[in-house]
Amino acid sequence: GQQVMQIPQYQHVQEGEDFTTYCNSSTTLSNIQWYKQRPGGHPVFLIQLVKSGEVKKQKRLTFQFGEAKKNSSLHITATQTTDVGTYFCAGPKDSGTYKYIFGTGTRLKVLA
Amino acid sequence: DSGVTQTPKHLITATGQRVTLRCSPRSGDLSVYWYQQSLDQGLQFLIQYYNGEERAKGNILERFSAQQFPDLHSELNLSSLELGDSALYFCASSGKTTEAFFGQGTRLTVV
Numbered sequence: 740g741q742q743v744m745q746i747p748q749y750q751h752v753q754e755g756e757d758f759t760t761y762c763n764s765s766t767t768l769s770n771i772q773w774y775k776q777r778p779g780g781h782p783v784f785l786i787q788l789v790k791s792g793e794v795k796k797q798k799r800l801t802f803q804f805g806e807a808k809k810n811s812s813l814h815i816t817a818t819q820t821t822d823v824g825t826y827f828c829a830g831p832k833d834s835g836t837y838k839y840i841f842g843t844g845t846r847l848k849v850l851a
Numbered sequence: 852d853s854g855v856t857q858t859p860k861h862l863i864t865a866t867g868q869r870v871t872l873r874c875s876p877r878s879g880d881l882s883v884y885w886y887q888q889s890l891d892q893g894l895q896f897l898i899q900y901y902n903g904e905e906r907a908k909g910n911i912l913e914r915f916s917a918q919q920f921p922d923l924h925s926e927l928n929l930s931s932l933e934l935g936d937s938a939l940y941f942c943a944s945s946g947k948t949t950e951a952f953f954g955q956g957t958r959l960t961v962v
Contacts, residue, residue: 772949781853781941781953782894827894837882837949838907841894 741766743830745842753850758818760845762811762828769831771804771811772839777824785813818849854878857942857954865962869930872957876923876944882906883925884951885917888939900925932961 742765752758770789774782786795788804795802801814811828825846829839854877864870876883885897896909900919919925929936937960943951
């Protein structure tokens with residue numbers, strides 16, 4: 740079945756360092772979403788990418804959708820302690836479906 | 852606050868028992884999703900309802916069932932509970948876009 744893998748599983752960085760998490764799907768995705776889950780919290784929607792090669796920025800966060808629409812990345816510049824949490828990507832199982840398969844997640848810890 | 856309400860927040864029950872988790876979606880959202888998140892695990896899609904009808908099914912066990920009522924709230928019923936069912940259960944809702952808004956979750960502990 741469809742799988743969505745993320746690497747790394749865990750990442751510890753010093754505050755001010757950059758961070759990148761990568762998301763890889765076994766199948767082509769019509770779109771990809773990113774969510775952030777703070778420790779003890781619930782997933783919060785960050786962004787959705789739709790177009791091949793699309794790049795979107797939200798302040799210090801840069802999201803990219805691969806040309807083949809099978810991979811994506813989230814890059815955080817100059818991490819802050821508020822960036823702590825687990826970052827999930829999610830892609831629809833089939834085009835047009837609302838059934839999203841979540842990635843395995845990358846847990847980010849930021850050391851002050 | 853996402854606007855999605857889940858009750859109860861915590862639930863402790865014994866093996867073999869049956870529990871019901873409740874979810875009220877954001878005002879106007881017709882879609883409700885249920886996810887299971889085990890310790891250190893990702894989010895596993897269980898089931899989706901749209902305006903009262905089942906729309907998509909994931910890896911939901913036969914012991915689990917869900918429904919969405921005319922007022923759009925949803926309930927997830929878990930029966931014959933096993934220790935391995937202990938997890939966080941999230942409900943999410945969406946409207947015209949596929950952006951999902953998650954509730955705070957119900958932490959189920961089976962002892």
